[in-house]
Amino acid sequence: MLPTPDGGYIAGGSTWSGASGDKSQPSQGNRDYWVIKLNAQGQPQWDRTYGGDQFDDLHDLQVTRDGGYLLAGTSTSGTSGDKTHPSQGGADYWIVKLNAAGEKQWDRTIGGPGGDDLNCLRQLPDGSYLLAGTSASAVGGNKTQPNRGDADYWVVKLDEQGQQQWDRTYGSVKGDLLVSAGLTLTRDGGCLIGGFSAQGASADKRQPGWGRDDYWVLKLDANGNKQWDGTFGGEQDDRLVGVHQTPDGGYLLSGFSASGREGTKTQPRYDPITPGASIGYDYWVVKLNAAGGVEWDRTIGTPQSDELRAAELTADGGIILGGSTFAGIAGDKTTRNNGLADYWIVKLSALGVKEWDLDVGSHERDGLASIQPTPEGGYIVGGDSWGAPSGDRTQPGRGLTDFWLVKVGAPLVQITGDTRLCNGGQLPLTAVSVPTGATYQWDTGATSATITVTQAGTYHVTATFANGARSTTSHQVSVLTPAMRIQGDSLLCPGSALRLTAVGTAATVYRWSTGETTPSILVNAPGRYRVTAQYGAGCSLTQEVVVRNPTLQLQGSPWLCGNDTQLEAVAPGAITYRWSTGATTATLAATQAGTYSVVATFANGCTRTAAVQVRAPVVTIQGDSVLCGGQPLLLTAQSNLAATYRWNTGATGATIRVQQPGTYTLTAFYATGCQRSTTWRVVTAPVLPAFRAGTDTTVCEGTTLQLRAPLLQAPVSYRWSDGSTEPTLRVQQAGTYSVVVQTPCEQRTFMQHVQYKSCLLLPNIVTANGDGLNDTFAPKGLLGTGWELTVYNRWGRQVYTSKAYTNEWGSEAAGGVYYYLLSQPASGVHYRGFVEVVR
Structure with a gap:
């Protein structure tokens, strides 16, 4: 029986029945597979019968x-009914x-020439399947390795479509x-496989036997190769029922032992051995x-025979055991028996400590075969029952034996309260x-539901329920x-979160x-953030x-006094600095005036930039310089x-009145401790003399006059x-020229008229005597x-031209x-005349 993805359950077993009662389909042969789909309330949704013409026994199913x-x-069965492949031998995996x-x-159909009994299967994460059972076959059919003895463990790997990939015999x-x-x-x-063996060390078994049947488990890798094996037991029969891997990587073996x-x-057995009497078993x-x-082992039982048939790990890390017993209240059983054999459910902690037990049964014989935890913390158990409505059974039987499913809640006691004091x-x-409605017994002696403790330690309480069931739990308190x-x-960088x-x-x-209640929060704004941690029992920080x-x-x-001024970048939390000068220290000596900037980089990657204008103190004198x-x-x-100021005249005001020419010195004293000086020269304005630029002048054309x-x-x-502003002026044209001469105190204007006349002279004789x-x-x-x-020449012939x-x-x-012709083409002026050459 297993839970299904829709919250229901799938249950299965073997049946001799035809279509009747809850069974909707006819039998295929002597015995068939029968599966029933139930909803979350245990109501049948559908059922299916599968088989051939002989005996078909369902041992396991998987979602x-x-x-x-x-x-x-x-x-x-051979090829018949729902079976599409022939038998490989006496009995086969199907x-x-x-x-x-x-x-x-x-x-x-998978098998060898002998008898092969498939007991369990699992689907691997890649979709393939692993089958495990017992085989008495030699090599043949699907079996590729020889048998070791009368019957062996036989593991077969199939792909998702059921095609064989490999098989191993141990x-x-x-x-x-x-x-x-x-x-x-x-x-x-890999996987862990297990069963029981009556043989000592031989073949694949490396450890000797302890008595009769012992638990025997083998650890295989992903390819089915053995890694180790272990034998566990006492002198009597020890029958393994199931194996599980625990959350810590170890393993849990569950079964029954005599x-x-x-x-x-x-630990000792609960049923003493009586000569001539049958031997009873314990979980x-x-x-x-x-x-x-081995880390630990636990024996759970009564003076009657108790046979464990199913076990599962629970959400709290513990173990739920299920089987059958004839016992009433005795040994580890705290609840009454309903008839012959009842379902007996026992809850253990992760360390194997019993927490509670529960009896479920009718007045007849009931045999538990499967147990599964339910999402709400209860359990669904299934098996076969011979009973009529009686005890815990509410529905009449459909035939000789029926599937009987029961949904139970765990009789449970819990301790609420803080674990820290x-x-x-x-x-x-x-x-x-x-x-x-339970009664309580604390290990402190108290019998009330609530106690108050003031010391660290482990506190236990046992609850006794109306039906006689008991549940014990513990609570660890530390200081x-x-x-x-x-x-x-x-x-916090702007625009980001931390x-x-x-x-x-x-x-x-x-x-x-901020109102949040998680250990960690994200903030995206600056401010004060406060957290209060509550540790219980009035403890908080x-x-x-x-x-x-x-x-x-x-x-x-920012003022440059002396050789330098010291600048310091103050950026709490910064890890690097870089100045515009290339410096990377927090401080900088500025040696000249100018703008200095610095970039500070913080651990979270953001940056900040600041700049300052460094100036040198400057003092000047403003005013006239001419008396x-x-x-x-x-x-x-x-x-x-x-x-503050001091003049060389002794004055200390910002302004002085002077009446004498000379050099005046000013010294400025600054609050930064430095001082600056400057000078100002005062002169007496020159007196403009009486002056004429000159008499009016006539000069030859082409002459430059200064x-x-x-x-x-x-x-x-x-x-x-x-x-023009020079003391002299060069002129080449006729006109009236004036000059204004100005001092800070006066100005005068002087004028002169200039005329030009022609002074052309064309010689009429040349005396070429050297x-x-x-x-x-x-x-x-x-x-x-x-x-x-x-x-x-005089005959009119040209003798020269230029x-x-x-x-x-x-x-x-x-x-x-x-005779000559003298001309200037640009102006159109020309002269004609004669000249005599005398030698």
């Missing part, structure tokens, strides 16, 4: 990852794949029987570590039972000295000033952290920084009528350049009279 089901058991509605999709030289829950997958990809305290069994649970070593505090502990701090950055976490002694409740945006300030004087006619003038001190103003010592300025006088034809007073000359005449003709000419 597959596609939402369907896989049925596993043993068949002696698996049937169903969809979610219970409809058959395919079936496979056994001793005698009979070894793998049980119906003797397969569990392990977290390393042995006392011997071999690997550390026996063995806890192994990951390597197969502050020094000097008091801690209330309260026993709460389900169902209510707490709480410590807590807030972990996380206190600098995480604050309360670390230290784990609290039961956290309350932040409060811590606070200030989250701020990163800041950067520049400290130091006019003995009149006083004002000199005023100016500075870019507040200061006009002169009176030369005076500064301060004096000149401005001629053409705008005395340097009149050796060539050299006109005087020609204006400009670009003059051309053409000379003709496009750029420069007074060179005549020195080589023969004596006589010549």
Whole structure:
């Protein structure tokens, strides 16, 4: 029986029945697989019958990852009914794949030439299947390895479509029987298989036997190769029922035992051995570590025979055991018997300590076969029952024996209260039972539901219910000295978030000033954040952290006094600095005026930038520098920084009145401790003399004339009528020229008229005798350049011409009279005449 994804259950077994009662389909042969789908309330939704013409016994079923089901058991049928493959021998593994509605999709027959009994299967994470059972076959059919003895463990690996991938045979030289829950997958990809064996060390079995049948388990890797095996038992029969891997990586072996305290069994049997009487059994649970070593074992039983048939791990790390017993209240059984054999359910803690037990049965014989925890904390148990409505059974039988499913709640007691006690505090502990109405017995002697404790320790309470069932639980109380701090950055980059976490002694409740109640919060705004950690029993601690945006300030004087001024970047939490100068320290010596900037980088990656203008103190004197006619003038001190002043005259005000020429010195004293000085020269303005620029003048055309103003010592300025400002002026045209001469105290204007006349002289004789006088034809007073000359003899023949005449003709000419044409094409001016060359 297993839970299904829809919250219901799938149950299965074997049946001889045809269509009748709750069975809706006819029989296929002597005995068939029968599966029933139940809803969460235990109501049948559908049932299916699958079989051949012989005996088909269902031993295990699994919910597959596609939402369907896989049925596993043993068949002696050939190809018939729902069986599509022939028998391989006496009995074979037979698996049937169903969809979610219970409809058959395919079936496979796997076996050797002898008898093969399939007891359990598991689906692997990759969708493939692992089958495990017992085989008496030699090599043949699907079996590839020889048998070790009468019967061996036989493991077969199939793919998701049921095709065989490999098989492995393990056994001793005698009979070894793998049980119906003797397969569990392990977290390393392998598996643990188990059953019982009566043989000592031989073949694959490395340890000797302890008596008759012993628990025998083998650890296999993902390829089915043996890694280790272990034998556990006493002198009598020890029959393994199931194997599980525990959360710590170890293993739990569960079954029933007739042995006392011997071999690997550390606790005595409950049913004493009586000569001639049948031997009774007890539940026996063995806890192994990951390597197969025994950590502990527990014997649970009564003076009657108690046979465990199912076990499962529970959500709290414990173990739920289920089987059958004939006993009433005796030994570990605290609840009455209803008839012959009843279902007996026992809850153990993770350490094997019994917590409670429960009897479920009718007045007839009831045999438990399966137990499963339910989501709400109860259990559903299933098996077969011969009874009519009686005891815990509410429905009539359908035939000789029926499937009987029962949903039960655990008779449970729990202790509520904190597990941590502050020094000097008091801690209330309260026993709460389900169902209510139980009586309580504390190990302190108290019988009330609530006790108050003041010391650390483990406190136990036993609840006794109306039906006689008992449940015991414990509660560990420790003394707490709480410590807590807030972990996380206190600098928040704008636009981002940071995480604050309360670390230290784990609290039961956290309350932040933001209203959140988790140990860790995200904040995206600066401010004060406070958390109170509540540890129970009045214990609490409060811590606070200030989250701020990163800041950067520049400290130091912005005035350059002496050789340098010290600047300091103040940025709490910064890890690096970089100045505009390239410096990477927090401080910087600024040695010259200018703008200095720095970038501070913080651990969370954000940056801040600041800048400062460093200036040197400057003092100047403003005012006139020329005394006019003995009149006083004002000199005023100016500075870019507040200061006090001292003049060389002894004055200390910002302004002084002066009446004498000379050099005046000003010293400014600053609050920064430095001082600056400057000077100002005061002179007497020169007196402008009486002066004339000159008489009116007439000069030859082409002549450059230089006009002169009176030369005076500064301060004096000149401005001629053409705008020039020099003391002299060169003129080449006729006109009236004036100059304004100005001092700070007065100005005068002088004027002169200039006229030009023609002074042209064209010689009429050349005396080429080499005395340097009149050796060539050299006109005087020609204006400009670009003059051309053409000379003709007296017969009119051209004897000379020049496009750029420069007074060179005549020195080589023969004596006589010549005629010339002198012209300037650019102006259109020309002259004609004659000249005589005399030698």
